[in-house]
Amino acid sequence: MTEFVRDSLDHCVKCTICESFCPYSQATPLFPGPKYVGPQAERFRRTGVSPDISVDYCSGCGICTQVCPQGVKIAEINSQARAQLWEERGIPLRNQLIARPSVLGRLGTPVAPLANWTLRNRVLRRIGERALGIHRDAALPRFAGRTFQRWARKHVSPAAERTVVYFHACGTNYYEPSVGQMTVEVLEHNGFHVVVPPQDCCGLPLQSNGNFPAARAYVRRLAANLAPYAREGCAIVSNSTSCGLMLKREAREILDVEDEDVAVVSEAMYDLCEFLFLLHERGELRTDFAPLELTVPYHAPCQQQGHGIGKPALDLFALVPGLQAIELDADCCGIAGTYGLKKEKYEISMTVGERLFSQLRESNGDVAACDSETCRWQIEHGAGIHAVHPIEVLHRAYGLGH
Template identity: 30%
Template structure:
């Protein structure tokens, strides 16, 4: 069974008592907090678990950014401290807090107020952050001419200009765009009708009746799997069809994770409204929502109900799953994998559990699942943060901090008996590759190699 508890708001002691939400900032009428903001008793557990505070002496830590700042705001008219923009939104403070203080929600709310009221909309920082937060607006253009975009973005002069003009670090190589997006592949393959047919065939092949009760999931692929790593999205489709699931691919926008991290809450609200409406329609049609990116599932499951109150937000949050988690709960995944094997390219990995996966209680599942495949050795490199935290490590002023945070992970990867990496987060994958030179694989790709016959799908 899954390590995750389905109610992500449950208190550490297992209680599920409901509380009335409270407001962090009176002027933010639409942003109510999860229960427990007054429960902080200054134990500083959140600060000791904060990867930014561990390497940046100037960052005051999540306790100040959350309950301390909130208390000041209640007492008199004080501005949000600018240091809130140094928070990486890793959300480790949420899972570390023994009192269920809604720290990341407080940080998200504070960042939104800071950007709205204190950041100049003509500043380089705002323009850079807006661009990074709205990656999905730029990606379609680049994916229209992927080879040209990759060539231009790969030039050192392009990276130099990006740092000088926008403050995007020149130390990192831009991720390449796929020559065919996942959604293009999906439509060419036949879309939902083709998936429904394959699911029926798989049910029949597995000894059941093709007309058995249909199993259906709605796939939230996110931006990166669509434009940059469609092989991950294809792997999800094929693995789920192998188990007899019909896959739906609803219209969708960015999950909002980079928008939350950059204080662009209006952008996040617009994206969330579209996503909730589309996913709610799929749920009404009998589907459960499944995401291949740990940050996407975290955003929909936790941040949406914390910050937004439009119709069906709670329903969508409660019906959203991580892709591997869902199979472990609804199928006997380990038994299915017993006796399977993969090619040598997948024989040994250094595995990093993303912070947003840990916050959902899923940090141990990949090790358990991979151990069922013959010949696959997966080495857990510990609970350290990768340091990149989405857009955080792409900002020039945060690059060195990002790499300092990632040092422990890099060292553990180097010490592991492996020369390839494994993770479920696309930006953690970037950091792992950047810091070690290893090729990084998604867990779903290994499952595909173990379960799906080659040559059975175009």
């Protein structure tokens, strides 16, 4: 029997808990709320003509699914409805463009200085807003100019008893290769031989922009690259929490991908902090941390919460002497991958993020920590505080700094 995400709407008892948690319906009247567009509107949908455009104002943050006490896959229902909508209407050029980070990365990397200048030029951004619908003020990352893959190809990971596979994802590859290096070094420090297979985009941005066929093709291809290692019993870790979630769960649950490679990879997939803390629970994590006199406000991004693993970053921070971690309780930073880049959604995104931004500002932290790259960029833009992946804090505490 095939399982349908839609079937979970049967569990809805209208309790409205999802609506009271949704940060987006509180920020804009254009989004009527997760219960409305999810289990309710879904009963009025059938293949053919989508009745509602308002479902496009769902950011896909997934908080509704997490808080639903009845097990309704609300965000997943919305995601599928959005895909149906854009399948009928045709996906706008902008959404096609921003949903392909690896294509953009390949284009931007060789001309990084020019690309970075362009993306920060006020005049060109205004033109870009008018021509493409990417908000002039939206936070865009900087091309690093050298890819992580290039570093990884040259890097020789010392032989070790245990091997781990590293899925670094596009953000690390094109914008934050240093995060990838730090990840590899921390894993090696803990006695792993780190394998970095060739890899491309997981398809998540395409999924959230409603292009399911393309997203499926990407995730299948990626899973095919990673599956041989998973079959050998290797764990796969990723510092990109949302892309890791794509492999773990969303490809099967949202994209309905029935693929043996995806299935075996999803079982082997670990979020980086999850992996490290599991090591610690088995007594296998090195705890030779040097004291670190830092105040670090930590934001667990929505997609990280979607893993259902608690907040292992905070558990790891607790192992570092002197480190003052502050757990922030604001839900969402507002970016939701590519949502906050869009002209018509930027203001909503900033309104949603404001609670987190003010918590960050009030925290007087030295640096913020957050597991998701797009959220870090949004935090820096919205709160004006430098934001790093938790691995960077651990890397420093291990004394592995360059």
